Amino acid sequence: MKNKFSLPQISVSILNSDLCNIKEVVKTLEQLKINFIHLDVMDGHFVPNLTFGIPVVKCIRSYTERFLDVHLMIDNPIEYIKEYINSQPNILTFHYEAVKSKNEILRIVETIKKAKILAGISIKPTTPVKKIFPYLNHIDLVLVMTVEPGFGGQKILSNCLNKISVLREHRDKHKLNFIISADGGINEHNIREILSLGCDLPVVGNAIFGSSDISKKIKLFRTLTLK
Secondary structure, three states: OOOOOOOOOOEEEOOOOOHHHHHHHHHHHHHOOOOEEEEEEEEOOOOOOEOOOHHHHHHHHHOOOOEEEEEEEOOOHHHHHHHHHHOOOOEEEEEHHHOOOHHHHHHHHHHHHHOOOEEEEEEOOOOOHHHHHHHOOOOOEEEEEOOOOOOOOOOOOHHHOHHHHHHHHHHHHHOOOOEEEEEOOOOOOOHHHHHHHOOOEEEEOHHHHOOOOHHHHHHHHHHHOOO
């Protein structure tokens, strides 16, 4: 991975945290030695939910140096990509399904990488993983959605897990260097399986913030992600 952190690690999604106190949430994650903070940006169009956008990402960046793993669940990402780049994320992921053409995908990736930010592409559960094969030598990260994007706390769709194995095999066969991430329904009961399939950066949210003891749960996940 093109940064100072080794993998695997978890990327903690704050979607189901106390969003009225985001600064305190982020500081707590820092104290618990979480390196990756996952931000779910939803526009109410690409997915049926509305969360936060550029101003909030900028605010979070202003009080943390942790890796901001920004997942854009928005229509027409090419129109907004430069503004999100200016919010200074470390990873910026957009959806394959939200882009109109191969050339547009490559333009977005080029724009992100030119800003020295890791470029990620994500696919919904119904999108065949082979659809993104033409881009895997250009991108830094693939985010496999293991639930329908839009809401936290959903149960994992086990039929999506094979995509992780397919991506790992393709990466190994072609000697590529992208990170495999997965998001949706990941908890302490299934994370070991997901890691064994080849996931480098599982995204965990509700399994942490739905707990009465966040610190204890994060320590558990840290143990479970050790090789």
